[in-house]
Amino acid sequence: MKLSIRYILLFIICIAFVGVTSCIVVKKQNEIIRKEVEITYVPSVKSVIPLSEHLIRSEYGDMIVAVPEGWFFIQPEGQISTDVFAIIVNPEHTLSAIFSNIRKDEELMDIVNYEGLIGLARVKFQRHLTKSSNNIALVDNFDLLNFNNLKFSTYSYVKLNDNSFAKAAVLVSPLNNYYEFALVSMKLNAVLPPSNNEFEDIFLSILSSLKY
Numbered sequence: 001m002k003l004s005i006r007y008i009l010l011f012i013i014c015i016a017f018v019g020v021t022s023c024i025v026v027k028k029q030n031e032i033i034r035k036e037v038e039i040t041y042v043p044s045v046k047s048v049i050p051l052s053e054h055l056i057r058s059e060y061g062d063m064i065v066a067v068p069e070g071w072f073f074i075q076p077e078g079q080i081s082t083d084v085f086a087i088i089v090n091p092e093h094t095l096s097a098i099f100s101n102i103r104k105d106e107e108l109m110d111i112v113n114y115e116g117l118i119g120l121a122r123v124k125f126q127r128h129l130t131k132s133s134n135n136i137a138l139v140d141n142f143d144l145l146n147f148n149n150l151k152f153s154t155y156s157y158v159k160l161n162d163n164s165f166a167k168a169a170v171l172v173s174p175l176n177n178y179y180e181f182a183l184v185s186m187k188l189n190a191v192l193p194p195s196n197n198e199f200e201d202i203f204l205s206i207l208s209s210l211k212y
Helices: 005-014 106-115 117-131 196-209
Strands: 038-040 051-057 064-068 072-074 084-089 095-101 136-147 150-159 165-172 178-185
Touching (some): 051 196, 064 196, 117 136, 117 165
Antiparallel strands (some): 136 150, 165 178
């Protein structure tokens, strides 16, 4: 039996992709900023999932991305942050992809100017952490990814109460807007979620179509 859209939205809300808090963690004066490590990834033909002709566009048109074949849109409701402008879900209801603006203020812009994309990723993760009441944990490091001649900072985290996994990429557009794309695993039915390798392939496949 198909799951209701409202139930899927409720799960997405619970995974912490919800409203944006204005709280930004300021680095301690003596904290060492991790050097950005650039990773170049060239996907094989077999790893790329089929992408449809349907596109997701940001409000200003400075970021577009292709929708995977068979994935469907969910209309964000009132409980989801107004910064989220698109949510798509795979046919098996095991993955959702969420596209959102990252709200700027002077403090965040200073952090991005000083630390670059990794600073933007740090702040965005902290906002997720705060909104989830510390119910998520960072997995590995923040990385700088050079992909298709575009730069992103990526990070992963896990939801502590059910081990749901998420991986996100943040970017700065030519219009100096900040965006995040996140792929989130969902445990809503008896269907097994994708393996780690499949998850990574899907994440990179969607990212490969993203242009800014």
